[in-house]
Structure formats: structure tokens, C-alpha cells
Amino acid sequence: MTTVLGIPIQVLFGQLLLGLINGAFYAVLSLGLALIFGLLNIINFAHGALYMMGAFAAWLLLSHAGIGYWGALVLAPLLVAGIGIAVERTMLSRLYKLDHLYSLLLTFGLALIAEGVFRQLYGISGLPYEIPASLRGGWNLGFMFLPVYRGWVVMASLILCLGTWIAIEKTRLGALLRAATENPPLVQAFGVNVPRLVTATYGFGVAVAALAGVLAAPIYSVNPLMGSNLIITVFAVVVIGGMGSILGSIVTGFLLGLVEGLTKVFFPQGAATVVFVVMAIVLLVKPAGLFGRSN
Amino acid sequence: MTALPAAARHRQARIPVSRQMLLVLILLAAALAAPFAVYPVFLMKGLCYGLFATAFDLLLGFAGLLSFGHAAFFGFAAYVTANAARQWGWPPELAIPCGVAAAAALGAAFGWLAIRRQGIYFAMITLALAQMMYFVAVEAPFTHGEDGIQGVPRGLLFGLFDLSNSRTMYYFVLAVFVLGLAFLHRVVHSPFGQVLKAIRDNEPRAVSLGYRVERYKLVAFVLSAGMAGLAGSVKALVFQLASLGDVHWHASGEVVLMTLLGGVGTLFGPTVGAFVVVTIQDVFAEAGSWVTIIQGAIFVICVLAFRRGIVGMAAPWLARRGIEA
Numbered sequence: 001m002t003t004v005l006g007i008p009i010q011v012l013f014g015q016l017l018l019g020l021i022n023g024a025f026y027a028v029l030s031l032g033l034a035l036i037f038g039l040l041n042i043i044n045f046a047h048g049a050l051y052m053m054g055a056f057a058a059w060l061l062l063s064h065a066g067i068g069y070w071g072a073l074v075l076a077p078l079l080v081a082g083i084g085i086a087v088e089r090t091m092l093s094r095l096y097k098l099d100h101l102y103s104l105l106l107t108f109g110l111a112l113i114a115e116g117v118f119r120q121l122y123g124i125s126g127l128p129y130e131i132p133a134s135l136r137g138g139w140n141l142g143f144m145f146l147p148v149y150r151g152w153v154v155m156a157s158l159i160l161c162l163g164t165w166i167a168i169e170k171t172r173l174g175a176l177l178r179a180a181t182e183n184p185p186l187v188q189a190f191g192v193n194v195p196r197l198v199t200a201t202y203g204f205g206v207a208v209a210a211l212a213g214v215l216a217a218p219i220y221s222v223n224p225l226m227g228s229n230l231i232i233t234v235f236a237v238v239v240i241g242g243m244g245s246i247l248g249s250i251v252t253g254f255l256l257g258l259v260e261g262l263t264k265v266f267f268p269q270g271a272a273t274v275v276f277v278v279m280a281i282v283l284l285v286k287p288a289g290l291f292g293r294s295n
Numbered sequence: 296m297t298a299l300p301a302a303a304r305h306r307q308a309r310i311p312v313s314r315q316m317l318l319v320l321i322l323l324a325a326a327l328a329a330p331f332a333v334y335p336v337f338l339m340k341g342l343c344y345g346l347f348a349t350a351f352d353l354l355l356g357f358a359g360l361l362s363f364g365h366a367a368f369f370g371f372a373a374y375v376t377a378n379a380a381r382q383w384g385w386p387p388e389l390a391i392p393c394g395v396a397a398a399a400a401l402g403a404a405f406g407w408l409a410i411r412r413q414g415i416y417f418a419m420i421t422l423a424l425a426q427m428m429y430f431v432a433v434e435a436p437f438t439h440g441e442d443g444i445q446g447v448p449r450g451l452l453f454g455l456f457d458l459s460n461s462r463t464m465y466y467f468v469l470a471v472f473v474l475g476l477a478f479l480h481r482v483v484h485s486p487f488g489q490v491l492k493a494i495r496d497n498e499p500r501a502v503s504l505g506y507r508v509e510r511y512k513l514v515a516f517v518l519s520a521g522m523a524g525l526a527g528s529v530k531a532l533v534f535q536l537a538s539l540g541d542v543h544w545h546a547s548g549e550v551v552l553m554t555l556l557g558g559v560g561t562l563f564g565p566t567v568g569a570f571v572v573v574t575i576q577d578v579f580a581e582a583g584s585w586v587t588i589i590q591g592a593i594f595v596i597c598v599l600a601f602r603r604g605i606v607g608m609a610a611p612w613l614a615r616r617g618i619e620a
Binding site: 101106236272277284287295 | 416
């Protein structure tokens with residue numbers, strides 16, 4: 001058996017794959033956070049809860065409406081985005097003129113409500129969600145065994161991230177969005193409905209989080225706490241990457257997933273804390289974050 | 296970053312001492328009589344969390360810094376004090392300062408990192424660092440993981456007062472609480488406190504006036520962490536327990552809620568908020584996740600419609616009567 005530094009190569013690649021999958025979720029969630037932060041200037045604490053709701057939506061669609069994985073992949077983000085848009089219109093939009101910490105507190109409260117409601121209804125033991133038939137099985141790559149579904153999650157996340165990046169950097173809508181991030185009154189003066197753009201951006205960010213939740217449902221069990229555990233790590237990722245660039249949050253997300261995977265191989269006790277340690281080091285060396293602009 | 300609440304900025308005019316003293320005396324008398332009417336452990340819980348929230352408010356209300364990770368200091372101090380009292384057999388007068396010192400040291404480290412960023416980033420960094428502390432508490436051997444440190448002896452204070460008596464313990468907690476509040480009052484009204492408020496209201500201006508803003512923020516952070524540690528240490532003795540719940544991010548959120556509900560930037564607000572939240576916890580203790588749902592709902596209502604909090608709402612009325620809340 002081949003080994004690297006005394007570690008069997010299968011174990012190493014297995015953990016790297018797990019790291020890559022965690023990294024994919026970090027990337028997708030921090031991308032949504034960065035997008036929302038760019039235009040709304042708020043940190044969406046409810047992002048983890050919305051990710052959790054995406055997973056629950058998939059589970060509910062399957063168990064109550066008989067809609068399978070592929071249908072859920074489309075419907076769950078739409079449903080959750082609808083909730084997100086309602087929240088933005090009725091609550092968040094009242095807070096834009098105030099200190100941005102208030103919207104952090106509001107979304108924190110919403111996250112608590114969502115977590116509490118789902119915990120009350122479904123407990124915390126977690127609900128199973130089966131891998132769809134078309135994505136079962138795996139490939140033997142020679143050096144490791146790759147389950148099809150895990151490969152699909154990494155691919156889908158990459159496509160989602162790059163698609164979003166292209167939409168923002170290369171399309172007219174993306175240009176408007178970037179302009180509105182820089183100077184909202186001026187863009188409004190050109191006849192663009194900026195409040196609607198803000199709502200749409202929030203809705204899109206939420207939909208991406210919910211989509212990540214659907215992708216995660218067959219890997220981790222569907223659990224009311226799945227979002228809050230993830231979101232704090234994603235905050236650290238966001239601090240490390242800086243929220244200045246979309247590409248930056250994608251790269252940082254995947255990178256930290258891999259770092260976490262490697263730590264699990266070589267120093268398992270540190271796996272839970274490594275992202276936070278990296279954050280501390282980045283704060284010391286480059287406080288604005290790897291891709292951030294200092295103000 | 297602009298200042299947070301209107302209440303925090305209400306003018307702190309020179310006020311006639313008499314009415315203020317009268318109010319303080321009445322509150323003190325009520326607090327002294329309270330354990331004869333109310334279950335002492337409930338009162339102690341309220342006072343511990345009140346002190347914790349007051350410590351948190353030193354940062355949010357007077358320095359404009361939202362720390363979303365204050366449970367780290369509260370919980371870490373609880374672990375250290377519990378360990379000192381149980382494993383090393385230290386008396387409370389040594390075990391508590393030990394916890395406070397540990398929390399202040401941790402605060403110095405976390406604060407040193409967190410003050411490098413402002414506003415929302417500051418909140419995220421403190422939350423992430425506190426989560427790191429949580430994972431350390433899960434893994435470290437001396438915290439005993441899920442079990443926590445149980446059966447912590449309350450001990451003999453100065454070898455004289457037997458704290459295993461709930462009423463004696465209550466008066467000790469009350470004394471610590473009053474000292475803590477008096478300390479906060481002193482800090483806020485000192486020249487140092489004035490500079491903190493200046494930083495809160497207009498940081499670039501404070502910088503341009505030549506103040507070393509980072510230093511002031513760091514000192515405020517360490518003071519706040521130490522005070523949160525004091526609350527955690529006392530709490531560990533009251534409940535004879537230090538557990539993962541004390542370092543969990545839920546506890547960090549709860550202290551924000553208490554302060555927001557009671558009134559950011561007021562002296563008594565955080566304690567009022569703490570008693571409300573603790574009461575909700577006790578009433579709904581059997582009702583599963585309802586506590587979380589209600590807490591979330593209070594957050595939403597406070598942010599949308601009730602930003603000044605209970606004491607903050609009463610503050611102008613009290614101020615007209617010469618009382619600073």
C-alpha cells in the first residue's frame with residue numbers, strides 16, 4: 001500500500017475529498033454572504049438557517065409531495081427564496097438606514113426562530129435523505145474510491161460558484177449589481193430600481209444557500225442544527241477571505257475545506273479549530289483578509 | 296460606525312444626588328429582602344447573568360463594540376473556577392479571582408485580534424474565536440466534555456461564611472454584583488469612559504484628536520472580559536457546575552438579547568433584561584425548543600420596534616426626575 005508521510009494514500013485522498021466537499025459548502029455559503037454584504041451591507045446571520053431550511057424543504061417535498069431529488073433541487077431554493085424575499089421586504093428593508101449591527105441581530109433572531117421551530121417539530125436526531133438512484137454507486141480511480149454523489153456535489157458547487165462569478169463579472173445585470181454596490185444613488189438616478197435589485201440579490205443569495213442545503217441533505221442527515229454549526233465556520237472563512245471579491249470567497253472556501261481535511265489526517269484533534277486558527281493568523285498578517293480591500 | 300442606540304447617547308447631565316441615592320437605596324433594600332420572598336437560586340441566576348450582561352454592555356453600549364462571543368469569557372472563567380475549587384480545593388476567595396484572571400487573559404488575546412477589524416467583522420471575529428474556545432472545551436480533558444465539571448464545592452468564604460447555605464450564597468452574589476455595577480459606573484464616568492464614548496460616536500475623529508483608539512478598545516475589551524469572567528466564576532459556584540452550555544454560542548446570543556431587551560448603554564438595563572430572559576427560561580424550561588423560539592422572537596421585536604429597551608424607554612422619564620438609569 002502506498003503511503004505519504006506514514007499515512008495510507010487512500011486515507012489521505014478520502015479526507016481530502018471530505019475536505020473538498022466541506023469546502024464546497026463553505027464556498028457556496030460565503031459566496032452568498034459576500035453577495036448580500038456587497039449590496040445590502042449586512043451580514044446575514046440567518047444564512048445557515050436558510051441552508052438548513054433548504055435541506056428540510058427537500059425532505060418535506062419528498063415525504064409529503066413525493067417530489068424527488070431533482071425536483072427539490074429546483075423547488076426548494078425557490079420556496080426558501082420566497083421566504084427570504086418576504087423577510088427582506090417586511091423586516092430587513094426597515095433597517096437599512098440604521099447601524100448595520102441591527103440587521104445582524106435581526107437575522108440572528110430569525111435564525112433562532114427557524115432553528116427552534118424545526119427542532120420542536122422534528123427533534124435533533126436528524127432525518128435520513130436517500131441519494132437519488134441516478135447518483136448512487138462510485139468510481140474506482142485506482143488510488144481511491146469516489147462515490148458518485150460526492151463527486152457530483154463538488155462539481156455542482158463549482159458550477160454554481162463559477163456561474164455566479166460569470167454572471168456578476170460578465171453580464172449586464174452583474175454590471176448593474178456592481179455599480180449599485182459602489183454607488184446606489186447614482187445607479188438609481190440612471191433609472192434602475194435599486195430596492196428591487198436589493199431584494200433580488202437577497203433572494204438569490206438565499207436561494208444559493210437553500211440549494212447548498214439540498215445538495216447537503218443526502219450527505220449529512222437533515223438536522224435543525226446543521227446550519228448554525230456551519231455558519232460560524234463560514235463567518236471565519238469570510239473573515240479570512242475578506243468579502244471584497246466573489247472569486248476570493250470561492251477560492252478561500254475550497255482552500256479551507258482542504259486545509260481542514262489535511263488537518264484531520266495529520267492532527268485530528270485540531271480539525272475542529274484549524275479554520276479559526278487560520279483566521280487568527282490571517283488577522284495578524286493581513287487584517288483585511290486575503291482578498292479584502294483595507295478601508 | 297455610528298453610535299448604536301439613542302438611549303446610549305442620552306445626556307448624562309449632573310443630577311441631584313438625593314433622588315438617585317433614594318432609588319439605589321430602595322433597590323438595595325428590595326434586593327436584601329428578596330430571598331425571603333423569592334427562590335434564592337433564581338435570584339442568583341438573574342444576578343449572575345445581569346452582571347454578565349452589564350459586562351457585555353460596557354463594550355456595546357459605551358464603546359460601540361458588538362462582541363458576539365462573550366460566552367467564551369463567561370464559560371472559560373466558570374471552568375477555571377470550578378476546576379480550582381474542585382480539583383485543587385481552593386476557597387472561593389481564591390478560585391474566583393483565578394477565573395477572572397483567566398477570562399481577562401483570554402480577553403486580552405481575543406481582543407488583540409478582534410480590534411483589528413470594525414463593525415460587522417468585529418462581531419464575526421469574536422463569534423468565531425468563541426466557537427474555537429467551544430471546540431477546545433469539547434476536547435480538553437479538564438473540562439470533562441459533555442459532563443462538564445459537576446459537584447463544585449461552594450466552600451467557606453474567608454474561612455468564615457459557609458456558602459453552601461443558599462441565603463449566605465445569595466448575599467455574597469449580591470455583594471459581587473453591586474461591586475461589579477459600581478465598578479462599571481466608575482469606569483463609564485471616568486475620563487477613560489468619556490474617550491470610549493467618543494470612539495463609539497465617531498472613531499475617525501477620536502483618532503484625529505490623537506487618541507490611540509486601539510489601546511482604549513483593548514482595555515475596554517479586557518475589562519469587559521474580566522467582568523464577564525467574574526459573572527461566570529460566581530455562576531459556577533452558585534450552580535456548582537461548569538458546562539459546555541456556558542461556552543456555547545447560544546449563551547453569547549443570550550447576553551446580547553438581555554442587553555438589547557433591557558436597554559443598551561444603561562446601567563440597570565442589562566440586569567432587567569437578564570431577569571426577564573431568565574424568567575422566560577424558567578417558565579418554559581419544560582417546553583423544549585420554545586425558549587429558543589421566544590428568544591428569537593424577542594430579538595426580532597426589539598430590533599424592529601423596541602430598540603431602546605425597557606430601561607432605555609424609561610430613561611427619559613427617570614431623567615426628568617433626576618435619576619440616571
